Amino acid sequence: MGKARKAGTLLTRRELLKQAGLAGAAAAIVPAGAIAPAHGAPAPVAGQAPGAAAIAREPLEALTTAEADVLEAICARLIPSDGNGPGAAEARAAHYIDRALAGFLAPSRQAYAAGLAAIDRHAVTSRGAAFSRLGPADQDAVLKDIEAGKADGLPSNFFGLVRTHTIQGTFCDPFYGGNANFVGWDLIGYPGVRTIVTPDEQRIGVTLTPNHKSAYDYVMFNKATARAGGPDDGHGNHGDPA
Amino acid sequence: MATAIMATRLKETEVVIIGLGAAGGVAALPLAQAGIDIVALEAGTWLTKRDFAPDELRNNVRDWPQAVQKAQHEIPTQRVSARGLTLRASSHPMMNAVGGTTLHYWAQSWRLNPWDFKVVSETTKRYGASRVPKGSTVEDWPFGLDELERYYDRVEHEIGVSGQAGNIRGAIDRRGNIFEGPRSRPFPMPPLRGTGFTDLMATAATGLGWHPFPGPAAINSRTYDGRPACMYHGFCNKGGCHVDAKNSPAVTTIPKAQKTGHLKVVTRAHVTTIEVSASGRVSGVNYVTDGVEYFQPARVVLLATYTYENSRTLLLSKSAAFPNGLSNNHGQVGRHYFSHNQGAGVTALFPKNLNNWYGLPAQGTAVDDWADDNFDHAGLDFIGGGNLWIFSDRRPIGAANMDTFGKAPTWGSAWKAFIKENADRTNTCYLQKTTLPYEDNYLDLDPVVKDPLGLPVCRITADYKDNERRLSAFVQDKMVEWYRAAGAVEVLRGPVGVMGISTHAYGGTRMGDNVETNVVNRWGFSHEVPNLGILGASVMGTSGARNPTLTAQALAWRTAEHLVGNWKTIAG
Numbered sequence: 156m157g158k159a160r161k162a163g164t165l166l167t168r169r170e171l172l173k174q175a176g177l178a179g180a181a182a183a184i185v186p187a188g189a190i191a192p193a194h195g196a197p198a199p200v201a202g203q204a205p206g207a208a209a210i211a212r213e214p215l216e217a218l219t220t221a222e223a224d225v226l227e228a229i230c231a232r233l234i235p236s237d238g239n240g241p242g243a244a245e246a247r248a249a250h251y252i253d254r255a256l257a258g259f260l261a262p263s264r265q266a267y268a269a270g271l272a273a274i275d276r277h278a279v280t281s282r283g284a285a286f287s288r289l290g291p292a293d294q295d296a297v298l299k300d301i302e303a304g305k306a307d308g309l310p311s312n313f314f315g316l317v318r319t320h321t322i323q324g325t326f327c328d329p330f331y332g333g334n335a336n337f338v339g340w341d342l343i344g345y346p347g348v349r350t351i352v353t354p355d356e357q358r359i360g361v362t363l364t365p366n367h368k369s370a371y372d373y374v375m376f377n378k379a380t381a382r383a384g385g386p387d388d389g390h391g392n393h394g395d396p397a
Numbered sequence: 398m399a400t401a402i403m404a405t406r407l408k409e410t411e412v413v414i415i416g417l418g419a420a421g422g423v424a425a426l427p428l429a430q431a432g433i434d435i436v437a438l439e440a441g442t443w444l445t446k447r448d449f450a451p452d453e454l455r456n457n458v459r460d461w462p463q464a465v466q467k468a469q470h471e472i473p474t475q476r477v478s479a480r481g482l483t484l485r486a487s488s489h490p491m492m493n494a495v496g497g498t499t500l501h502y503w504a505q506s507w508r509l510n511p512w513d514f515k516v517v518s519e520t521t522k523r524y525g526a527s528r529v530p531k532g533s534t535v536e537d538w539p540f541g542l543d544e545l546e547r548y549y550d551r552v553e554h555e556i557g558v559s560g561q562a563g564n565i566r567g568a569i570d571r572r573g574n575i576f577e578g579p580r581s582r583p584f585p586m587p588p589l590r591g592t593g594f595t596d597l598m599a600t601a602a603t604g605l606g607w608h609p610f611p612g613p614a615a616i617n618s619r620t621y622d623g624r625p626a627c628m629y630h631g632f633c634n635k636g637g638c639h640v641d642a643k644n645s646p647a648v649t650t651i652p653k654a655q656k657t658g659h660l661k662v663v664t665r666a667h668v669t670t671i672e673v674s675a676s677g678r679v680s681g682v683n684y685v686t687d688g689v690e691y692f693q694p695a696r697v698v699l700l701a702t703y704t705y706e707n708s709r710t711l712l713l714s715k716s717a718a719f720p721n722g723l724s725n726n727h728g729q730v731g732r733h734y735f736s737h738n739q740g741a742g743v744t745a746l747f748p749k750n751l752n753n754w755y756g757l758p759a760q761g762t763a764v765d766d767w768a769d770d771n772f773d774h775a776g777l778d779f780i781g782g783g784n785l786w787i788f789s790d791r792r793p794i795g796a797a798n799m800d801t802f803g804k805a806p807t808w809g810s811a812w813k814a815f816i817k818e819n820a821d822r823t824n825t826c827y828l829q830k831t832t833l834p835y836e837d838n839y840l841d842l843d844p845v846v847k848d849p850l851g852l853p854v855c856r857i858t859a860d861y862k863d864n865e866r867r868l869s870a871f872v873q874d875k876m877v878e879w880y881r882a883a884g885a886v887e888v889l890r891g892p893v894g895v896m897g898i899s900t901h902a903y904g905g906t907r908m909g910d911n912v913e914t915n916v917v918n919r920w921g922f923s924h925e926v927p928n929l930g931i932l933g934a935s936v937m938g939t940s941g942a943r944n945p946t947l948t949a950q951a952l953a954w955r956t957a958e959h960l961v962g963n964w965k966t967i968a969g
C-alpha cells in the first residue's frame with residue numbers, strides 16, 4: 156500500500172520546521188460543530204448562470220459574504236451546470252468548503268482569504284468587474300489566469316487547492332454539507348453507500364439504481380469522529396470495551 | 398536514564414510486548430495460552446466496528462485511520478542519499494490502535510515463495526554469483542519456506558485466511574498459484590468471490606498463456622470462528638470492517654489471549670525506551686501516558702512496533718552496555734533497510750463501464766508468472782520479479798479525480814463530460830516487486846527533527862537501484878500487455894517513485910545467523926541481548942513480490958513459541 160502515498164505530500168525541511176511552529180495552532184482548532192451558525196434567512200447565491208433557479212445559501216461558518224460570493228462563482232465554473240446536469244453549485248460545494256474551513260481545513264483559511272481577494276482584484280483589473288458579476292466566458296478567462304498563477308497576491312497553487320476542495324464538496328458524503336441531493340454521485344453513476352453488496356451487483360453490464368444513502372443514514376456508525384476527523388482532535392479514544 | 402528514576406515503577410510482569418498490532422497481537426496468543434503473563438503496551442486505543450463508517454472523505458482523503466496520537470508525531474524524514482535533500486511526508490501510513498494497521502490494511506495474506514528465502518544461493522546456482530547486484534547486502538534467510546510453513550499454516554487457521562491453494566504437498570492445483578511452495582493443507586476458507594471485472598482480467602490472462610488465480614486474504618469468505626463473511630461494500634481500503642469480517646488481531650488473537658487471563662492490554666501507552674540492567678539484559682520498558690512516566694519491569698521484552706519505530710526505539714535506548722543503542726554493538730541496527738518497490742504502476746481506460754463501485758482491494762486476480770524466479774532471467778539484466786494484481790475498488794471522490802488520459806481539460810464542462818462517461822471505466826493495478834537491501838540504504842535518527850517529547854524521529858536514507866528500476870520496467874510491460882489483452886483502449890505508466898516511507902518497510906533489525914551482519918538470530922531474539930525479541934517485517938531480509946503481513950505474523954508466532962519452549966533459558 157506504499158502506492159497509496161499521495162504525490163505532492165512531501166515537505167522540505169524548511170516547510171516542516173515552519174509547520175512545527177504551527178503545531179500549537181493546529182491543536183487549537185475548534186470543532187466545526189461548536190461554532191454557532193449565523194441566523195437569518197438564507198441569501199441567494201451570487202454568480203449563477205442567468206436563468207438558473209435560485210439556490211439558497213446556507214448560513215456561513217467561516218467565510219465572509221464577499222468571499223462566499225467569489226467562491227460560489229468559481230465552483231460554478233469548475234464544475235458547471237450544463238447539459239450533463241447539475242454541477243458544483245447545486246451540489247453546494249462552496250457550502251462544504253465554508254464549513255470545512257471552520258473545521259478540518261482551518262489551516263487553509265488564510266489562503267482562501269488571500270486567494271479569493273486576489274481573484275476578485277484580478278477580475279476587476281483584467282475584466283473590469285468583480286468576479287461574481289462577470290459572465291461565464293470572462294470568469295473562465297480569469298480562472299485560466301489564476302490556474303497559470305498570473306495574479307498578484309495569489310497564494311501558491313491556490314487554483315489547485317480550490318479545485319481539490321470543489322471536487323471534495325461535489326462528490327463527498329452529503330454529511331459534510333456538499334453533494335447535496337446526491338447530484339455529484341448521480342453525475343458519475345456512483346450508486347450510493349451500501350453495507351451489503353451482492354454478487355450480481357458486481358457484474359459488468361449491471362446498472363445499479365442509486366440508493367441515495369449517506370454513510371450516516373446507517374445508524375450503526377458513530378458520527379462524532381466523522382465531523383472532527385482532524386489531526387490531534389483526540390478522536391478514537393474510546394477506552395477499553397472489555 | 399533519568400526518566401526511569403522519576404517514573405512510577407509498576408509491578409514486574411513476565412513479558413512486555415511493545416505494540417499490539419499485526420505481529421505483537423499474534424505473538425500474544427501462544428504466550429498467553431502457555432500461561433505466561435503479558436503486559437501489552439499499545440500507543441493507540443480500541444476501535445470497534447461502529448467507528449468504521451463507510452466515509453471516503455474521512456478515511457481516504459483525510460487519512461482518518463492514521464490521524465491518531467503517536468504515529469502522526471513521529472513521521473520519519475527521508476532522503477535518497479547522504480547528500481540528498483531531507484523531506485518529510487505529511488502523513489504516517491501506519492496507525493496506532495489495538496490491532497494496529499491491520500484495522501485499515503488491505504488484508505492480502507501471502508506466503509513468500511521458496512525463492513525469496515534463498516535469493517543468493519538460488520541466483521548463484523542458476524545464473525552465477527555475478528548476478529547478485531553489486532552493493533546489495535542480501536543474504537539467504539537462515540531457513541527456508543519448509544521451516545516457516547508450519548507457522549504460516551497456524552496463523553492462517555488461527556486468524557482466518559481465505560484463498561485457493563495451488564500446491565498441496567506437491568500436488569499442483571491450477572485454480573490456485575502453481576508457483577507457490579507446498580502447503581500442508583488447503584486454506585481454511587475458499588477465496589473471496591470474483592467480480593465481472595476480475596473475471597474479465599482472468600480470462601485475458603489465460604488467453605496470454607498465464608496462470609491467474611484469486612489471491613489470499615485475511616477476510617472471511619464465509620462465517621468463520623463466529624464472525625460473518627465479507628459484505629464487499631467497498632470501504633476496506635483505509636477503513637476498518639463494519640462487520641468484523643477483516644481478521645485483524647483486534648478481533649481474533651487478542652480477544653482470545655485476553656480470555657486466558659494472562660494478557661493485560663494497556664492502551665495510550667507511548668513507549669520511549671527499553672531499559673538495560675548492569676548485566677546487559679533488558680529489564681523493562683519506559684512509557685508515557687498523558688505526561689505521566691511509568692517503568693514497566695519485565696523478564697522478557699518483545700519489541701513489536703513498526704519497522705521504523707523498531708530501529709528508532711533501539712537507537713534511542715542507549716546505555717553503558719550499549720552506547721550506540723540497544724543491540725547495536727555491531728552497528729547493524731537500521732541496516733539492510735528497504736521499502737517495497739511498488740511504484741511504476743499502470744492505469745488503464747476501458748471502453749465500457751466495469752461496475753467496480755464496490756468490492757475491496759483483496760478481491761482480485763493475481764498473476765505470478767513474472768514474479769520471483771518463476772521465469773528465465775538468463776537474458777535479462779535483473780533478478781527477481783513482480784506479482785501482478787488487479788482488483789475491484791472505487792469510490793466517488795477518487796473516481797472524479799481520475800486521470801483524463803490527455804482527452805479532456807482538468808475543469809469545466811468538457812472535464813465534467815469526460816468524468817461522467819469514464820468514472821467507472823478506469824483501473825489501476827498493484828505491482829509488488831522484489832526489492833533488495835543495499836549498503837547505502839539505512840535507517841538512523843534524524844539530527845534535527847524531533848517528536849513532541851523531544852526525541853529524534855527516524856530518518857530514512859534509501860533509493861531504488863538498477864535492479865529495482867530494470868525490474869519495474871519489465872513488470873510494467875507485462876501489466877500493459879495484460880490490460881490490452883482485456884480490451885483497454887488507453888494505458889498510462891506511472892513512475893518508479895522514491896523509496897520513501899511505506900506500509901511495506903523491511904529490515905533494520907534483520908534476522909540471520911551471522912552476528913556481524915544481523916541483529917536477531919534465527920528465532921527472532923537479539924544476538925546481543927538474550928531476553929529481547931523483535932517482531933515484524935523489520936527482521937525480514939527480502940521482500941518477495943507480495944505483502945509482508947502474513948510472513949511477519951508467522952515469524953511472530955514462531956518467536957513466541959520459541960520463547961515458550963525455552964522460557965528458563967531466555968527469561969533467565
